[in-house]
Amino acid sequence: MIRLQHVSKGYGGRPALKDINLHVALGEFAFLVGPSGAGKSTMMRLLYREEVPSSGSVFIGGVNLNRLSPRQIPLLRRRLGIVFQDYKLLSKTTAFDNVAYILRALGVDEKDVRKRVSSALNVVNLEEKANAFPEELSGGEQQRVGIARAIVNGPPVLLADEPTGNLDPATSLEIVQLLSRISERGTTVLISTHDHTIVDAMRRRVIALKGGELVSDVDSGVYDTHMDLQSVSQSMSSLV
């Protein structure tokens, strides 16, 4: 479903990703881990075509994203669900309307909108709070609204960029378990994180990046915290 072939990305001569080769199959659930600056967010931005690689190719569902015209990008993004660390909810809009917004913008019939939004809120167990505004919801609940919005259009791929970054450990685990349940319904889920607790608890595929390079790819893996410590000590020594 997701395929990267010899992908490199640099910013002004500074490499962010170096010759990445990766394949994530349909319905698979995987973590993309690594310390800050490892290239996780860059890879996510390449996957939802916010950026293009300096070299190599990125494929989603067999479509080469390098060849998409600006007019085709929205069509790609409708096939992706994206979950953000900061939730990106509209503050003056209820949970229901936040989820419904995209469907209405795509011209979906109002009756169908109500049905699909209720179903998505049911998946994230938030049906009772459909009329609540974001500020009336906890961080975990807001992220569940974000997940409901990401899945409401039935995308085959769900990308979650640090979805637990603003949440406490217990809520983080709930969110990741929710994403895992969504994956069981056939959706490919890729979660970028540096939260070792949830990675270790789930024991799923772990793709590790460090300094822009793919350093490990393990099927039922754990977060190698040694990698982070090494990175921190390198950063400290460069400061000294």
Next chain:
Amino acid sequence: MRQLRILGRVFVETFLGIKRSGWSNWLVISILAIALTIFGSVLQLTMSLKNLVNLWGSQMVISAFLSDKYEPREVARDVSQYKEVRLVEVITKDVAWEDMKKSLNVASISNPLPNTLHVTVNRADQVEALAPKLKLLPAIEAVRYPMMVVKRINEFRHFIEIAGVVVTGALTAATLTVIGNTIHLVIQSRQKEIEILSLMGVGHFYIKCPFVFQGAFYGFIAATLAMLVLLTMHLYVIQPYLQQELASLAPFFPQNVGYNIAQTFAIMLTLGVAVGAGGGAWTSGRYIKI
């Protein structure tokens, strides 16, 4: 049906954008309305002057004095072949002499007057083109026409047109700047929403169109206001007062200087909506990067 629903949502977004803009709406509409009022006034004035010159010109006669060696009706037939000519009237030297004798107490001398053709043109601007052609005919010894007045009116009209274009152009540029700033503020206030819509796969049309419609709305309202101002001036100033004054000052002046007010309004409305929508399209294109 789906497209209609999307269009409906775009209108809702447009309405919300206008609501968000608050007092800035009136600033944009006021400046655009002033620009359009000036443009409409200039348009009406130039159209009136053009009609006036044409009306006058079509009533105006070129007098062509013939050599005695030619038969006036034959010359008249030749002259009527020119495309600029609407009517040719033959005044024979005998008729002219009889008329002169009736109005003036002239002595009993032999008739000194030439045969004359009174040539009426289709449009005023054709006078200057036709007169030299007539002069070249061997049968015609001299031509006379009151060209200077027409020339002056045309020069004045030309000046008004240029001044109008300059003033309207400057005000349109100012309007585009204000529209740009207003819509830029709306874009900034909706930045997060636009980012979310873009990442969720909403098309460019849905994201940018509300700003184009918002600009078009400004143009429509401003053109309507400008039209009301011009209509009030037309009904309460130009028609009852100015034309009466004109009639007493210059009775020879054509009184029914007609211009098509509906045409003026149609042009103003088109220009207003085009400027507004253009401003919206330019601003959204510049500040929304999807």
